[in-house]
Amino acid sequence: MRISIDKETCIGAGQCALTAPGVFTQDDDGFSELLPGREDGGGGPMAREAARACPVQAISLSDD
Structure with a gap:
């Protein structure tokens, strides 16, 4: 996952x-x-939750 x-x-x-x-x-x-x-992975489910929690949607995740 890329963050x-x-x-x-x-x-x-x-x-x-x-x-x-x-x-x-x-x-x-x-x-x-x-x-x-952490740029190229290691975030797992918590990174996905953090992206959802961002009030301005500044975090993007992509699966490699």
């Missing part, structure tokens, strides 16, 4: 980091970012 975050859309709500703290974090400005090594 990507649209930085232009993200508003820094933090729902992704709360839902899947092993996949997402927030940068110094409060915007979402992936933990190192």
Whole structure:
């Protein structure tokens, strides 16, 4: 699974980091970012839930 975050859309709500703290974090400005090594997978069901929880749908997932 490939995980990507649209930085232009993200508003820094933090729902992704709360839902899947092993996949997402927030940068110094409060915007979402992936933990190192998570761009190409490893998110599993929690990453899917985090994408659903994003209030502006800034997270996209695609199966490779």
